[in-house]
Amino acid sequence: MDDVIIVDQKWDLEIKPTNSIFNLQLKDVWNYRDLLWLLVRRDFVSFYKQTILGPLWFFIQPLFTTIIFTLVFGQMGGFSTDSLPQPLFYMAGITAWNYFAECLTKTSTVFSVNAAIFGKVYFPRLIMPLSIVVSNLVRFGVQLLLFLMVMGFYWYQGARFNITWAIALFPIIVVLMALLGLGGGMIISSLTTKYRDLAFLFTFAVQLLMYATTVIYPLSSAPEKYKWLIELNPMTAIIETFRYGFLGQGSFTWYSFGYSSLVTCGLVVFGVIIFNKVEKNFIDTV
Secondary structure, three states: OOOOOOOOOOOOOOOOOOOOOOOOOHHHHHHOHHHHHHHHHHHHHHHHOOOOOHHHHHHHHHHHHHHHHHHHHHHHOOOOOOOOOHHHHHHHHHHHHHHHHHHHHHHOOHHHHOHHHHOOOOOOOOHHHHHHHHHHHHHHHHHHHHHHHHHHHHHHOOOOOOOOHHHHHHHHHHHHHHHHHHHHHHHHHHHHOOOOHHHHHHHHHHHHHHHOOOOOOOHHHOOHHHHHHHHHOHHHHHHHHHHHHHHOOOOOOHHHHHHHHHHHHHHHHHHHHHHHHHOOOHHHOO
16 A cells, blocks of 8 residues: 655645734735835826826926916915915925825725726735825825925025925825825725715815815914814824925924824724725625
């Protein structure tokens, strides 16, 4: 009788039907980092492949938005800009807001847009929202360059503004904007798999949220009875810090910046947990 040889097999990947919602599988995310960069490249190439102007839209969109804001809110509305040149003030808010809003809106559709891929191929689902945040960094970098060029123009013209020590917080500001958009987007994406009406409400809510943030007005000019409500928005302190660092104007306090940081951390942790829970069975309801 032939001897039976038993080989102890070790699997590289083990897929289980159920898992704890607190098991975020971050090791798998790291192992699939090549896929992350592939998705980032895909997002950039596919979005502008069939456009005539291509990446120039990175410049055109904030430039035209700044012009409209300057005419409507600055010239016609007479909104305060803390003695800063109006285009410079609005472009600072637009640059920061656009990155957050893009991360938030695109992450909020992760499940519905990628349902076909999620239903056929296994990979850590967290890769998708992370790729959105990283790919939007390219757009943010280009718009930041435009903002710096406008700063240089007004400095040459003799405008009164100055760079402060708070510019050292810029890397933290970028991380906070990314995490805030990531966390909020994952929560909305998880909810809209079951409640589709929220997708329409969310689109409208993001537009309103901009007016509850200090994009078109400084916090110092907000009415006192509404100022506390505006400060509850974590993006308010981030934009105010951004302006204070680059332009020397803004209502910066460590308390408000710390509050935004804590809210952002809590939101992203909750977002990742609920995202991890929904991705296990969302394919049955999407």
